[in-house]
Amino acid sequence: MTAEIATVSEPILRQPPVMPGLPLLGSAIPFMTASGLPIDFMNEAAARYGGLVHFKVGKQSFYLVSEPDLAQEILVKRVNDFHKNQVDAAKPKLLGRFLGKGILTADHEEWRPQRKLIQPLMHTKHITGYADTMANFGLKLVDLWGESAERDIHADMMQVTMWIIAETMFGMDVTQTPTLAAAAHDAQTIAVADLKSPLPDFLTHGRDRQAVEINKVLTDLVHHFMEERRTHGNEGRSDLLSLLMETRDEDGNPVSDDYVRNNILTLFFAGHETTANTLTWTFRYLDQNPDVVAKLQHEVDSVLGGRLPTLDDLPNLPYTLMVIKETMRIEPTVAAFPRFIGEDTSVGDYQLEGNSVIFISPYVLHHDPRWWSDPNVFDPEHFSAENEPNIPKYAYLPFGGGPRVCIGNHFSMMEAQILLAVIISRYNLRLASDKPVVPLRLITSSPKGGLPMRVTHRSA
Numbered sequence: 307m308t309a310e311i312a313t314v315s316e317p318i319l320r321q322p323p324v325m326p327g328l329p330l331l332g333s334a335i336p337f338m339t340a341s342g343l344p345i346d347f348m349n350e351a352a353a354r355y356g357g358l359v360h361f362k363v364g365k366q367s368f369y370l371v372s373e374p375d376l377a378q379e380i381l382v383k384r385v386n387d388f389h390k391n392q393v394d395a396a397k398p399k400l401l402g403r404f405l406g407k408g409i410l411t412a413d414h415e416e417w418r419p420q421r422k423l424i425q426p427l428m429h430t431k432h433i434t435g436y437a438d439t440m441a442n443f444g445l446k447l448v449d450l451w452g453e454s455a456e457r458d459i460h461a462d463m464m465q466v467t468m469w470i471i472a473e474t475m476f477g478m479d480v481t482q483t484p485t486l487a488a489a490a491h492d493a494q495t496i497a498v499a500d501l502k503s504p505l506p507d508f509l510t511h512g513r514d515r516q517a518v519e520i521n522k523v524l525t526d527l528v529h530h531f532m533e534e535r536r537t538h539g540n541e542g543r544s545d546l547l548s549l550l551m552e553t554r555d556e557d558g559n560p561v562s563d564d565y566v567r568n569n570i571l572t573l574f575f576a577g578h579e580t581t582a583n584t585l586t587w588t589f590r591y592l593d594q595n596p597d598v599v600a601k602l603q604h605e606v607d608s609v610l611g612g613r614l615p616t617l618d619d620l621p622n623l624p625y626t627l628m629v630i631k632e633t634m635r636i637e638p639t640v641a642a643f644p645r646f647i648g649e650d651t652s653v654g655d656y657q658l659e660g661n662s663v664i665f666i667s668p669y670v671l672h673h674d675p676r677w678w679s680d681p682n683v684f685d686p687e688h689f690s691a692e693n694e695p696n697i698p699k700y701a702y703l704p705f706g707g708g709p710r711v712c713i714g715n716h717f718s719m720m721e722a723q724i725l726l727a728v729i730i731s732r733y734n735l736r737l738a739s740d741k742p743v744v745p746l747r748l749i750t751s752s753p754k755g756g757l758p759m760r761v762t763h764r765s766a
Contacts, residue, residue, distance in 0.1 A: 319657040325351050325361035338502050342747040343755070345641050345669050348372075350535050351466045352670045358656050362374045362407060366504050367662035372670045374677070374700035380645060380666065381708035384653075386414050388706030389662065390710075393648035396507055398697070400644075401749065403517045405525060410575075417710070419556060424569060424713060426547045433717045437617035443469045444728030445614060453763045456738050458756040459589050463582040463725075470721060470724045471578040475570065476531050478546035489523045490517070490575060492524040494662065494748040501644060501663075528567045535675030546573055576714030580639045581721045583752045587637040588629060588726060589683040590757055593737045598686060599730070602629055603764075606731040614668050615727045620720065623727055628686035630722045634704035636684055642667035643706065668703040669747075677701035735759045 327333040336347040348370050351359045356372030371377050380388045390413050391402055403410040409420045426432075447466040451457065454630045468487060496513050531547055547746045550566045592599050601738040605625045606615075615623070642665050657665065677698055678688060687693060705712035713716075729735075737743075746754040 309353065310350065319652050319655055322358045322360045322656045322658075323355040326357065327362060330364070332364060334755075336352065336365045337361070337363050337368075342498055342745075342751075344502070345644050345667070345745075345747050347674075348665065348667050348670050349673065352381060352667075352674070353432050358654065361735055363502075363504070367659045369662065369664040371653070371664060371666050372632060373654070374671065377666050377671065377703065377707065378700040379653055381706065381710070382737070385708055385710065387651055388645035388647065389413050390417075390645070392646050393661070397514075399500040401493065402501075403496065404493040406564060406568040407570050408565075408572045410572045413570075413719050414558070419577045420565075421554050421713070422562070423555065427553075428717060429685055430545075430716065432549070433720065434617050436470070437615075437620075437720060437724060440470050440724040441614040441616070443473070443727055444725045445726050448729060448732050449735050451733065451761050454761065459735065459759045459761075460582070460586040460753055460757045461510065463580070463585045465643075465726060467578045467582040467585075467721065473545070475546045475574060475577065476690050477543050486527055486574065486616060487579070490579060491748075493520050493524075493538060495751065496520070498748050500719060502554075503747070504663075512555060524571055525567060528570055529563070531570075534590060547571065550613070565763060573714060576712055577717050577721070578752055579716045579752075580712075580714075581725075582716070583632065583639050583750050584722050584758050586634055586753060587751075588722075588751065589631040589735050589759060590737070590743055591633060591636065592629070592758070593735065595684055597676060597735075597741045598629065598684070599762060601625060602726075602730055610727065610731055612731065615724050617720075618721055619727075623723060624691075625686065626727055627719070627723055628689040628729075629687040630719065631704075632684060632686040635688060635702060636679070636682075637671055637745065637751055638668040638704050639750050640670040640704075640706070641745075651752065667702070671701050674701065732764060734762045736762075736766055 320738075325333055328335070330741045333347070337344045340347065351361065351370055352372035357369050357371065359372075361370070362366050367593055371380065390411055392399055397408070398411075400411075405411045405418050407413075409417060412420060421679055443466050446469065447462060464487060496517055499513060500510075532551065535547060535551060537542075547566075547570055550561070550570060555561055555562050562609050592602070602625060605623060609615075609622045610617055620627075644663050644665055645660055649658055651658050653664070672678070676682050678701075688697075700707055703716075705715040736759060738760045743757065744754040744764060
């Protein structure tokens with residue numbers, strides 16, 4: 307009898323649908339003329355062509371993923387096949403220009419040992435100690451508002467999260483942090499230009515000069531903090547700078563100054579601007595939803611009774627957390643992020659070209675009617691105890707996903723929940739103008755020109 311030999315056939319790959327464009331230019335006009343990341347273009351492409359679409363900007367190939375299963379494959383199952391940086395690039399681009407090979411921007415081999423060393427610094431035992439600091443700085447901010455005033459809420463949220471990050475990260479009242487924030491904004495602008503306009507190196511001299519200037523500002527400030535710490539010592543300190551400076555590598559040697567510099571800046575970005583933007587968008591959407599405000603105020607009043615929130619209060623403020631999660635759904639801090647493809651490869655049953663860029667867009671995923679009821683409506687009930695378990699896992703990506711999920715996610719969520727409870731328990735906030743609020747989506751998303759609001763003390 308002849309034995310039957312079982313064979314496994316290779317899957318038949320297909321080409322993804324192609325977004326039509328102009329001869330030679332492809333989709334360059336809608337892609338490159340957007341003020342930041344071209345989210346409207348991406349949303350339209352996903353709606354018309356489905357879970358994976360191919361488009362070109364000149365000769366450069368781009369892909370957009372808007373299918374949770376494909377996002378999971380890229381971020382979890384085949385994380386080593388899709389890179390954080392342009393493969394074989396002669397010099398750093400995007401945020402790698404400014405964060406070097408830190409934990410956010412390093413590729414896989416250099417990332418893994420960093421994650422192993424830094425993850426314990428973001429452990430619950432460290433960050434929970436910051437809860438009272440967050441609440442006290444929230445109170446410091448609202449004490450500046452008085453009975454009634456017009457405020458740029460985006461500027462205020464940037465200020466309060468700056469105070470918090472200065473204390474928890476550097477252990478000091480850092481007057482230089484506004485300079486740090488301005489440099490971070492400029493760095494984002496250059497990073498997005500690198501992504502949207504992938505020019506050859508000989509045409510990027512202007513960006514390169516700007517990047518050198520920004521890096522000098524960032525490096526000088528962090529080195530100033532490090533020298534101050536070396537002069538006065540780390541004893542008794544539990545801020546993140548001290549913990550990083552005391553970190554030893556796998557061989558027991560102190561980590562380098564560049565290592566500390568790159569990762570303290572990464573944690574600064576993760577714990578400052580992201581939370582500020584989330585809170586800003588929260589107040590923008592609360593202005594449109596007075597019923598949500600009433601329910602939110604009822605919860606914080608019932609739990610806190612006018613006092614500041616503590617760490618122990620957070621489990622008793624579930625609706626406050628639902629409001630924050632819904633904000634991050636409808637206007638995610640990172641609207642889209644790239645991965646880079648070296649050689650020809652595939653995802654799902656789609657063939658992908660080498661030397662290309664693939665986008666995963668939390669914004670597109672978060673507005674897909676297949677996964678969300680009324681996706682363009684602000685509704686915290688999307689995250690109720692009944693509804694949240696039914697959300698496909700990779701249809702909601704406010705912090706990315708997989709092993710490279712944002713390392714500061716727990717810090718950020720705790721900070722946002724505490725600050726929202728402090729502010730909403732004391733003040734009513736309404737938009738000060740009927741002018742449209744326009745998102746500026748760089749690496750992170752903020753309202754263009756700020757968010758003027760009228761704040762009124764609830765006792766007034």
